[in-house]
Amino acid sequence: MENTNITFKEFTKTYIRNFPDGFRYLQTPVQIYDIDDLFVKSMITPTPLLKADFNFIVFSTNGNFEQQVGNEIKKVSANQALLVLQGEVTSLLRQSPDVKGYYITFNDKILQQAKEYPYFTKLFTAAPIIQLSNSDSTFIEHIGQLLIQELNTSIPDEQIIIYLFQALLIKLLKSSESKKGLSRQFDIAISFRELLYKNYLEHYNVSDYARLLNISSNYLNRCIQNVWNKSAKQFMQEFIITQSQKYLQDFSLSVSDIAYRLNFNDPSYFGRLFKKTIGISPQKYRSRLMHDVSG
Structure with a gap:
């Protein structure tokens, strides 16, 4: 898909x-x-x-x-x-x-x-x-x-x-509530998010995006933390799990196929991360999708 x-x-x-x-x-x-x-x-x-x-x-x-x-x-x-x-x-x-x-x-x-x-x-x-x-x-x-x-x-x-x-x-x-004095960090955080949307299948380490942005991994992590109150790694993991939800809508792909497509070497780790983020396993999530479709 x-x-x-x-x-x-x-x-x-x-x-x-x-x-x-x-x-x-x-x-x-x-x-x-x-x-x-x-x-x-x-x-x-x-x-x-x-x-x-x-x-x-x-x-x-x-x-x-x-x-x-x-x-x-x-x-x-x-x-x-x-x-x-x-x-x-x-x-x-x-x-x-x-x-x-x-x-x-x-x-x-x-x-x-x-x-x-x-x-x-x-x-x-x-x-x-x-x-x-x-x-x-x-x-x-x-x-x-x-x-x-x-x-x-x-x-x-x-x-x-x-x-x-x-x-x-x-x-x-x-x-709304907003943060002040972060104009430079705003730019970096938004640029990081844009790069992630476009390149998550090719680049899946924080250091890859830091290199693309010509900054250190530590500074990138600080920008993401200050703007979105989470680490760059957590932001990336949550983003990848969200993408996996779209792939799970394609019933022709197995959960392992999806894990490998998203650059997980271990499908079981993908399953644990999915459950930690979403609250249920990928298999349970897909079962609910199939029930909704059949209903």
């Missing part, structure tokens, strides 16, 4: 049933959808684990939903927002029938522009779930309505869309 990205347009065609005709925002750097229409009426859940080529925010005003991000399952309720950046492996697991709010996607053009303003570097260390006050939640809901209004015009103004979305981002970031 190839480890390929999937575009948002491909995702909507494959995993969303009865995709509404009104959702025609695919040519703009920001897209926004009502999640009650998207999740409850259209989304087929649970969705497979995917590493998408877009970033997204899901803002809930009512009800709740559960989303897997990496190895963690996040439950998002009213007055909360979930932030997922490009490259994260994620899956929508389930949603309540009364869920409401907005699903907002944004591409790298937004992030490139955001990098010009130091405040937006906090985006990379914001907590995945952001708790909002009632007033901040109302503000974001109004911004969502304005974005939809602009995107529904015959010729949406990209500058207006970007400014509205930047205001939304600032409000989210002011509500």
